[in-house]
Amino acid sequence: MTSIDLMRMGLKNLWRRKLRTFLTVLGVIIGTSSIVVMLSLGFGMQEAFKGQLSRMGSLNTVNIHKRYGGYDEMSSGRNTQEAKLDDKAILNFKNMPHVTAVTPIVEVYGMIKSGRYTAHTSIKGIDPEAMEYFDFNIGEGRLLQTGDNLNIVFGGGMKYNFYDEKAMRRGRYEEPDIDLMNDRMVLTFDMDTGRRPTMPGESIKKPKYKDYNIKAVGILEEGNWETDYGIYASIDTVQKMIEEKEKAEGNNQKQNRRAQQEYERIMVRVDDIKNVANVQQKIKDDGFEAYSLSDMLDEMNKMTGIIQAVLGGIGAISLLVAAIGITNTMVMSIYERTKEIGIMKVIGASLKDIKKLFLFESAMIGLLGGIAGVIFSYILSFLVNKFSPAFGDFMGLGGETKISIIPIWLVFAALGFSALIGIISGYYPARRAMNLSALEAIRTE
Incomplete structure (x- = not known):
């Protein structure tokens, strides 16, 4: 079977069980958007602290x-x-x-x-x-x-x-x-x-x-x-x-x-701000007292890093639940398509093709959930920034400060991670499909 045949068959199988596919993808959407939004809040805090320090002087x-x-x-x-x-x-x-x-x-x-x-x-x-x-x-x-x-x-x-x-x-x-x-x-x-x-x-x-x-x-x-x-x-x-x-x-x-x-x-x-620490240390080694606002920025970045880890962990729990949902969906799909798998083996489909088919379906669930999750994350980020200027004033960050920032690299990382979660979740069901006996699968009603 060619790769195009496998892709066409995988998309057809997902479309044939639309409701189940949608519910599984929905779990990935929630997990992906949770991680992206949580991390974006941390990036927003970093930029806010950086802007606040820049008003106190130059970071360089x-x-x-x-x-x-x-x-x-x-x-x-x-x-x-x-x-x-x-x-x-x-x-x-x-x-x-x-x-x-x-x-x-x-x-x-x-x-x-x-x-x-x-x-x-x-x-x-x-x-x-x-x-x-x-x-x-x-x-x-x-x-x-x-x-x-x-x-x-x-x-x-x-x-x-x-x-x-x-x-x-x-x-x-x-x-x-x-x-x-x-x-x-x-x-x-x-x-x-x-x-x-x-x-x-x-x-x-x-x-x-x-x-x-x-x-x-x-x-x-x-x-x-x-x-x-x-x-x-x-x-x-x-x-x-x-x-x-x-x-x-x-x-x-x-x-x-x-x-x-x-x-x-x-x-x-x-x-460059990246060289401030080295220059500052060299000046201290020469016997002078040296400080910069980058010292405060480093401490703030450590604090926001801890916050991001906690928030990202909360979002990761949602994605873990979504991964279990993908595995459950693919296992159920095997039970429903046992005869189909047996026929594919009898007519000459290789074990590798069967494995690729199920991995492709699980990866598509993860990727579709990732794309929709990123879009949903942008909508949530826009709403957070639009309706929360009072929160920025309360935190002393300024009413015009963006509380949620989604860098472009985070978008691609989220898409790749969600697709990877789909592949990992579909690996066990794919192995199970490979190990099915062709004759027993054909006899199954």
């Missing part, structure tokens, strides 16, 4: 801090010589494999005045040439460029930091009417503006801080918790501001910051 960025000697280093027996976060360390980081950009971060706190509005903020110095590599998504204007002096870039949420100080004293809050790109801005480190003596005869001697006329050249996109509430300027400009601030406060200790500067923090950009 490693933050490096100075390591201070402690119990871990003493117990490990390693050389505890102090590692310095200086320009030499920056050069070393740049030469590491998979590192695309490195920048130190210098930070100081100050106050911005614009008309009657005031905002307290952090001023972060960054290398303008490296800024474009660190996921600073511009919403308006441009990023920093080489040569920018008092030009700055505002965080996406900085407009909410401004307030009318006089209105606040009167117990009234007004929405600030401010244009960050065009309004005149003055940056100062004089945080005690407007303070009056609290005791009779008290005199207030304040440092004479310098005022800086700053100009906004860009505003970052809103939604990144790490960058929303701060301003960014060239690192050379911020270092100069810090020197002038210390001088105004009476710190006359002269030092060449460029030659002796030890940075509090350095950011390293890695080309």
